Amino acid sequence: MNNNSNNDDFLLIEKAQNGHEGAFNFLMTKYYPRVYASLYSYTKSREDSEDLTQQTFIKVWQQIKTFRGDSAFFTWVYRIAINLAKNHFVSSASKKDKLNISSTDLDFEFTTFTNPESDLMHDQSLIKIKSFIDQLPESLKTAFTLRESDGKSYEEIALITNTPIGTVRSRIFRARENILNFISKELGDDV
Amino acid sequence: MTYNLEEKLSALYDGELDANEVDGILDMLEKDVSLQKKLSQYALVSSSVNNSNNIQSIATKKKPVNYGFWFSNAITAAATVLLTFVAINQLEFSRMGEDISAKNQLNIAMSSKEAKDIVSKTEENLVDHVMHVINNPDLDNATPYDIDLRNVGYNRLSSNGRKFNKGDKNFILRIEKKNLGINKVRYWRHGDKIIHIVPLADGRVVTIYGNIDAQSAIKVANSIGK
Numbered sequence: 430m431n432n433n434s435n436n437d438d439f440l441l442i443e444k445a446q447n448g449h450e451g452a453f454n455f456l457m458t459k460y461y462p463r464v465y466a467s468l469y470s471y472t473k474s475r476e477d478s479e480d481l482t483q484q485t486f487i488k489v490w491q492q493i494k495t496f497r498g499d500s501a502f503f504t505w506v507y508r509i510a511i512n513l514a515k516n517h518f519v520s521s522a523s524k525k526d527k528l529n530i531s532s533t534d535l536d537f538e539f540t541t542f543t544n545p546e547s548d549l550m551h552d553q554s555l556i557k558i559k560s561f562i563d564q565l566p567e568s569l570k571t572a573f574t575l576r577e578s579d580g581k582s583y584e585e586i587a588l589i590t591n592t593p594i595g596t597v598r599s600r601i602f603r604a605r606e607n608i609l610n611f612i613s614k615e616l617g618d619d620v
Numbered sequence: 621m622t623y624n625l626e627e628k629l630s631a632l633y634d635g636e637l638d639a640n641e642v643d644g645i646l647d648m649l650e651k652d653v654s655l656q657k658k659l660s661q662y663a664l665v666s667s668s669v670n671n672s673n674n675i676q677s678i679a680t681k682k683k684p685v686n687y688g689f690w691f692s693n694a695i696t697a698a699a700t701v702l703l704t705f706v707a708i709n710q711l712e713f714s715r716m717g718e719d720i721s722a723k724n725q726l727n728i729a730m731s732s733k734e735a736k737d738i739v740s741k742t743e744e745n746l747v748d749h750v751m752h753v754i755n756n757p758d759l760d761n762a763t764p765y766d767i768d769l770r771n772v773g774y775n776r777l778s779s780n781g782r783k784f785n786k787g788d789k790n791f792i793l794r795i796e797k798k799n800l801g802i803n804k805v806r807y808w809r810h811g812d813k814i815i816h817i818v819p820l821a822d823g824r825v826v827t828i829y830g831n832i833d834a835q836s837a838i839k840v841a842n843s844i845g846k
Contacts, residue, residue, distance in 0.1 A: 437635025440642050451646040458659050459633060462667035483807060484834050487814060491833070516835075558668055576634060577669045583636045602630040609661050 437582075438502050446494050453493070457486050460503055464510050471514045481517060485510040561611045565604055572597050573604035626658060633662045745800050746817070753794065753829050754810050763795045772843045784840075791830025791837070795844065800825045807834060820845035 436442060438459075444452035464485055468478040488509050496505050562570060571590060575581040583601075587594045625648065631637040632645050649655050752759075763782050769775075777783040782793045800817065802825070808815040816828040818841035826841040 439635065440637075440639055441632075441635075444642070444646075449646070451650050455632070455646065455649065455659065458656070459663050459666075462663050463670070466667055480805075487807060487809075487834055490809070555668055558665075562669070577666055583631075583634065598631050598636065599627065601634065602627040605630055605662055605665060606626070608665050609658075612661075612665075 436498050436502050439498070442493070442496060442498070442502055445490075446496070453490055456502070457489075460506055461486070463503065464506060467507055468510055468514055471511060472517075477514075477517065481510065481513050484513050488513065557615065558608065558612065561615075562604075562608060565607060568592075569600050569604040569607065572600035573608075576601050625655070629655060629658060630662065633659065746802065746806070749796070749800055749817070749827070750808055750815055753792075753815060753827055757792050757829060760794050762797060763793065767793065767795075767844065769793075769840060769843065772840055774840065789830070789832045789836060791828050791832045791840075793840070794827040794829075796825040796827065797823075798825070805834070805838060816841070818842075 438456060441452045441456050445456060461482065465478055465482045468481045468485075469475065472478050472481065485506065489506055492509070496502065562573065565573065568590075572586055575586045575589060576583075581589070583594050583597045586592075586597045586601075590597065592600075625645075628637055628641060628645050629649075632642060637645065649659065758781075760782065765782070767776075767782065769784050774784040774786045774789075777785055777790070784791055784793060800819070802817060802819050804819070806817045808817075810829075813830050814832065814834070814837070816826075816832070816834060816837035818826045818828070818838055820826060820841065822845065824845075826844055828837040828840060832840075
């Protein structure tokens with residue numbers, strides 16, 4: 430794999446390519462929400478998105494050795510996901526794959542997730558989170574935003590903010606912790 | 621979990637951890653459920669920040685599909701078999717018993733104590749079944765010997781077995797008459813193989829264990845269900 434490419438996950442990818450399941454689990458955990466969200470944007474179906482996300486990561490695991498680092502890892506994963514989604518809709522057989530479930534079976538799908546009010550609640554939660562990020566101490570907000578929104582490396586952030594890399598690392602971590610604490614304390618079950 | 625360890629996890633999440641420290645964190649992740657949860661949360665924060673127009677980044681947190689990746693390790697410890705859980709849904713998460721939000725969701729989803737008991741029993745049965753398939757792939761008195769999968773392109777590898785192949789795809793097939801309590805296809809990974817458990821409309825369950833992708837496995841199962 431080309432380790433000069435824009436892949437923050439180079440080390441993990443390389444390990445996963447060598448069969449390191451823990452490294453793959455890390456990558457999967459990291460990208461699962463984004464893949465799921467992307468597929469939901471495409472399918473507008475929670476069930477389909479969930480199934481396709483699972484299939485995506487099975488395929489990623491099967492094909493990860495073919496990833497050469499020519500693109501960002503998520504771009505490569507995203508491509509697999511969207512191709513699966515396209516095939517899912519193109520194939521009329523995919524409809525047949527949906528198994529008939531007896532009405533006597535328990536249905537554990539959370540119906541609240543299809544409730545527009547629930548969606549609105551989540552939407553409002555997002556606004557709260559973004560609002561909280563805006564209120565973070567400037568040093569934390571800058572480091573976190575440069576990393577998460579702009580994709581800057583720690584070294585680049587260190588140059589921009591004129592701070593040591595170790596400080597950047599610490600600020601990003603503290604920003605994450607603050608956000609998680611906010612989510613936990615202020616939003617509770619809303620998210 | 622130490623502050624320092626979490627900071628290293630955050631750095632690894634960003635791809636900024638020193639190479640000589642990566643293995644240590646990955647090893648810790650294998651064992652430390654709270655660290656796994658932290659990683660999931662970092663991913664959700666990223667998703668919510670980067671998908672602000674998409675409510676699913678948060679809904680995904682509420683629906684804890686991403687918490688089960690490390691579920692395998694609990695099973696591994698219990699069964700001394702490396703078994704990685706791939707298919708994620710709420711039921712698996714309920715077993716982890718550590719997320720209040722998810723528990724609340726389960727409480728909403730399950731309207732009665734009986735339902736909870738059934739879920740718990742279902743999961744136990746499912747894990748038992750998967751472990752049996754892995755540990756005793758040839759021990760199967762229920763599956764007929766005369767299954768013909770040539771209509772979907774698979775040949776039987778032995779005259780008295782349930783092993784099939786097509787090209788580089790090969791698998792062992794089992795059919796359980798008992799309903800394992802699942803209502804959707806479930807996938808598990810074991811080494812380089814996948815275990816597909818496919819419920820049929822008639823109540824039987826098809827288990828396909830081997831080197832075969834999900835879509836092909838479902839196609840095989842459906843051919844049996846017809």
